Amino acid sequence: MSQSLDRDLVLTVNGIAYPVSVDHGRNLLSVLRTEVGLTGTKEGCDDCECGACMVLLDGQPVNSCSYLAAQAVGREITTVEGMVRDGELHPIQRNLLEEGGVQCGFCTPGMIMSATALLARTPDPTDEDIRIGLSGNLCRCTGYAKIIAAVRRTAADLRGE
Amino acid sequence: MLIASTLDDALAAVAAGARPIAGGSDLVVGARHGKAPLPASLVAIDRIAELQTVTETADGGLVLGAGVSHHVIETHPVITGHFSGLADASALVGSPSTRHVGTIGGNVMNGSPAMDTGAPLVVLGATVELRSTTGTRTVSIGDLWTGPGRTAAAPDELCVAVHLPAPPPRSGSAYVRLEYRRAMEIAVVGAAAAVTLDADGDVASISVALSAVAPTILAVSGLTGLAGRSVADVAAAAAEAAAEQARPISDLRASDRYRRHTVGVMARRAVEAAARRAAGETIAVPVNRALGIGAVAATPGAPS
């Protein structure tokens, strides 16, 4: 059924329903950070360029800075906070740390979400697949090589190798 | 905002003055740039099942629902196989996230002169199905754009589908663009070609269209006389015609002279790639990556 929305929305983030009250046109990123209170998702450019704000919407990557919060109603939003299971880091998080793919860490939450979407659709990616999968995410620190190594290693871990 | 679950609800909403929003990757990003304020009344059309389908017609044509994403287009085997020029274009759009949220309907209705799917849709002979509460009409894609960001659609009309006729036997298409980086880029210039070969491997028919060199996507005219000539001859003549007919502007991305020169180069490469596909060769989507056109990857280990 079609759904008419006013200020009051319910967003499902990492499996939890959050009722929020927001102005028309509010972007998802600011609602996640301010109303929902999950600040793992970062604001880099606020302009759909850097990917620091990447979240998953029904498993697909979305730049939350430039996506309307209202359009996310009824969809499953996953943020970096949703990656930890039973207090254990997700393999992509652990491998980013172990490979040295995190320096200042500002790009990391977005990288994690893009990598997660990539590995869900391409379990055995080539380095070129990884570069394309992360092509919407900028990193000012690492030079990318260690991030790519961490994604490669995570792919192998998730395949059970 | 109304989140429409049926086309009828969406059509009623636009009839009442709401603006359609699909992925929002032009509308929301534009509003946040201050290009135009976000419309007060919006109808989200991204959950209407019948706008999401890719349907093959009995005669080998294709109907793409307006809500089909660039990601679906770049990976759909029928599109990459038989309508490859369109897949080449969608595969170059933005980044994976842009390709997941961005739709073909949004791309054509936004009407940017630099849009990537426009030139391939022109050479593939696409038509656009526009619908309102009072009826449906079909417009050839070239007639849809009336200026930068302007279309022939009335405010109460939704684009419901893009129709592609069956490509003739021994035909192929390709889209290439000049870009300064490999992702998150806007075409500096772009060119699409559709080529049909005759039994001798010469060109039986050719069409070429250009992006980012005129207020709207530009169909190159005067190419019909080239039938019967070799691929190399036709590629050279198409390049010359493209550079001649381009009406580029200078902006911070490129000068008009540079655009005019490079659009000829892109036209030649598009014709060559389309002809190779027409001859049965598989060139992976997007041609830009497969043939190293535009920005290419740094060689691993090389200083960057």
Ligand SMILES: Cc1cc2nc3c(=O)[nH]c(=O)nc-3n(C[C@H](O)[C@H](O)[C@H](O)COP(=O)(O)OP(=O)(O)OC[C@H]3O[C@@H](n4cnc5c(N)ncnc54)[C@H](O)[C@@H]3O)c2cc1C
């Ligand atoms: C970072 C980034 C990179 C990009 N890179 C590229 C690129 O490389 N190449 C390129 O071509 N584009 C690019 N774009 C532009 C954009 O992503 C595409 O044009 C996309 O296809 C738009 O689709 P959408 O569904 O998001 O449109 P929306 O923003 O939802 O809509 C765009 C316009 O079309 C109207 N509209 C949408 N659907 C319909 C419909 N069915 N009927 C009638 N009107 C409709 C809307 O009202 C609006 O005016 C980029 C955008 C971003 C943010």
Ligand code: FES
């Ligand atoms: S903050 Fe969204 S892309 Fe940079």
Ligand code: FES
């Ligand atoms: S680690 Fe600093 S931006 Fe990537």
